[in-house]
Amino acid sequence: MIMEARGIGYRYRRQPVLQEVSFTLASGRFHALLGPNGAGKSTLFGLMTRLLALQQGDLRLGERSLRHQPSAVMRHIGAVFQQNALDLDLSVSQNLLYHAALHGMSPREGRLRCGEELERQQLTEHARMPVRRLNGGHRRRVEIARAMLHSPALLLLDEPTAGLDLDSRAALGAHVRQLCRDRKVTVLWATHLIEEIAPEDQVLVLHRGRLLADEPGDALCRRHGGISLTDTFNALTREALA
Numbered sequence: 347m348i349m350e351a352r353g354i355g356y357r358y359r360r361q362p363v364l365q366e367v368s369f370t371l372a373s374g375r376f377h378a379l380l381g382p383n384g385a386g387k388s389t390l391f392g393l394m395t396r397l398l399a400l401q402q403g404d405l406r407l408g409e410r411s412l413r414h415q416p417s418a419v420m421r422h423i424g425a426v427f428q429q430n431a432l433d434l435d436l437s438v439s440q441n442l443l444y445h446a447a448l449h450g451m452s453p454r455e456g457r458l459r460c461g462e463e464l465e466r467q468q469l470t471e472h473a474r475m476p477v478r479r480l481n482g483g484h485r486r487r488v489e490i491a492r493a494m495l496h497s498p499a500l501l502l503l504d505e506p507t508a509g510l511d512l513d514s515r516a517a518l519g520a521h522v523r524q525l526c527r528d529r530k531v532t533v534l535w536a537t538h539l540i541e542e543i544a545p546e547d548q549v550l551v552l553h554r555g556r557l558l559a560d561e562p563g564d565a566l567c568r569r570h571g572g573i574s575l576t577d578t579f580n581a582l583t584r585e586a587l588a
């Protein structure tokens with residue numbers, strides 16, 4: 347399912363933090379939303395998950411509009427937020443079953459989906475463990491399992507590697523790219539870490555609330571004379587400030 351953001355604008359009081367942001371997320375593709383601290387990434391995620399109310403523009407998922415059919419759109423979105431939002435004292439499966447119930451699944455369906463997702467995340471053996479006993483990488487995978495319980499078409503991840511070591515970061519990135527390939531999930535992964543981006547990822551560069559680029563990482567670098575993505579990012583943001 348294709349997601350389109352059209353003319354998104356947002357202000358906190360009088361302070362504009364997103365201006366005329368438009369993009370399309372292609373079905374089954376990994377999109378990296380790259381921006382430094384304060385670029386507006388979390389605000390955009392807040393709008394896409396209805397934590398914040400749309401002020402300007404609209405988001406469409408397939409034929410549906412977030413402004414006019416919010417529940418129909420939200421049904422197809424899964425989200426992993428910057429702050430870990432699991433109950434540390436509940437077991438892995440209790441966290442998931444609670445979420446399944448919130449999505450209106452029967453206990454039987456909830457147990458079935460929970461088992462399937464934990465298996466996909468290779469977490470079956472951790473199902474009965476309190477989340478508190480898991481390491482950071484496993485906790486993130488539980489959050490992804492939870493976000494995928496209702497089989498969303500679009501998965502949003504806001505700086506999901508925060509607090510993870512290098513190996514866990516690489517493993518999480520590989521895992522989410524595999525979700526795109528195997529299950530045709532559309533992914534938007536927000537980060538300020540250029541090293542998390544693969545050349546074939548679609549890269550959306552957000553800077554001071556404006557979208558400066560939206561194309562595959564390798565093509566973006568080629569267009570800037572074959573320099574690295576870091577240098578390309580620096581050149582783009584310098585141009586924007588000039």
Ligand SMILES: Nc1ncnc2c1ncn2[C@@H]1O[C@H](COP(=O)(O)OP(=O)(O)OP(=O)(O)O)[C@@H](O)[C@H]1O
Binds near residue numbers: 358388
């Ligand atoms: N609740 C708020 N009230 C006022 N200003 C806010 C609020 N939340 C964020 N901002 C401001 O909006 C701008 C964008 O913030 P946002 O958190 O969306 O950026 P970000 O790209 O997610 O940054 P980070 O990588 O640090 O999470 C920043 O200047 C921030 O200070």
